[in-house]
Amino acid sequence: xxxxxxxxxxxxxxxxxxxxxxxxxxxxxxxxxxxxxxxxxxxxxxxxxxxxxxxxxxxxxxxxxxxxxxxxxxxxxxxxxxxxxxxxxxxxxxxxxxxxxxxxxxxxxxxxxxxxxxxxxxxxxxxxxxxxxxxxxxxxxxxxxxxxxxxxxxxxxxxxxxxxxxxxx
Numbered sequence: 310x311x312x313x314x315x316x317x318x319x320x321x322x323x324x325x326x327x328x329x330x331x332x333x334x335x336x337x338x339x340x341x342x343x344x345x346x347x348x349x350x351x352x353x354x355x356x357x358x359x360x361x362x363x364x365x366x367x368x369x370x371x372x373x374x375x376x377x378x379x380x381x382x383x384x385x386x387x388x389x390x391x392x393x394x395x396x397x398x399x400x401x402x403x404x405x406x407x408x409x410x411x412x413x414x415x416x417x418x419x420x421x422x423x424x425x426x427x428x429x430x431x432x433x434x435x436x437x438x439x440x441x442x443x444x445x446x447x448x449x450x451x452x453x454x455x456x457x458x459x460x461x462x463x464x465x466x467x468x469x470x471x472x473x474x475x476x477x478x
Contacts, residue, residue: 310334310442310456317445319453325464326457328471334442334459338431341463344470345424350417352478357416361476368477369411369419371469376423377405379462382448383430386458389446390437397448434459 311333312326319326329337353368360367366374378400385397411419434442437455445454453461 310439312456312460314443315454315457315460316443317452317454319448319451319457319461321449321451322453322457322461325468326460328464328467329460334434334456335431337460337463338427338434341466342424342427342431344466345420345427348420350420353420354416356477358412359477366406367411368473369414369416370406370409371473371477372416372419372423373409373411374402374406375466375469376419376426377409378402378465379423379426379430382458382462382465383426383433385446385448386433386455389444389453389458390441390455392444394446397446399449430459430462 311331312329313331315326330340332340357369358367360370381398381400387393388395388397442456442459443454445452445457447453448458
C-alpha cells in the first residue's frame with residue numbers, strides 16, 4: 310500500500326511521512342535499509358563522537374535514537390496491527406538519549422544494531438495483510454494507522470540523515 314491510503318491523518322507525524330517518496334510501504338522500508346547500508350562508514354566513524362553544537366547529539370547518539378525510536382514504534386505498530394486497544398507506551402526521546410550509553414560503544418556496533426532492527430521491522434510489515442495496515446490506534450495523542458507508522462519510521466530516518474548531512478558531514 311502507498312501513502313495515499315493513510316487514514317486517519319496522523320497530523321504531527323505528517324512531517325516525517327511527507328518526506329517519503331510515493332512508494333509502497335515495503336519499497337520505502339527496503340529503500341531505507343539500502344540507504345543505511347550505503348552510508349560512508351569511514352567518514353561517519355571519524356565523526357562518531359562529534360556533536361555540531363554544545364548540547365546536541367553525537368553521530369552515535371543520532372543513530373541510537375533512530376534505533377530506539379524504531380523499536381518503540383514497532384511495538385506500537387504490533388499493538389495496532391493485532392487490534393489491541395491497549396494504550397501505546399509513550400517515549401521521552403531526551404530521557405532515552407541521556408541513557409543510551411552510545412559513547413561507550415563503537416559506531417559500527419550501533420549501525421549493526423540499527424540494520425538488524427530495520428530488517429526486523431521489514432519482516433514485521435511484510436507479515437501484515439492490507440487489512441492490518443489500515444488498522445489504527447492512538448500514538449501519543451493522535452490516531453494513527455499501521456501504514457502511517459511504517460511511513461513515519463522511514464521519514465524519521467530521512468529526517469535525521471538529512472540533519473547529519475547538513476550539520477555533521
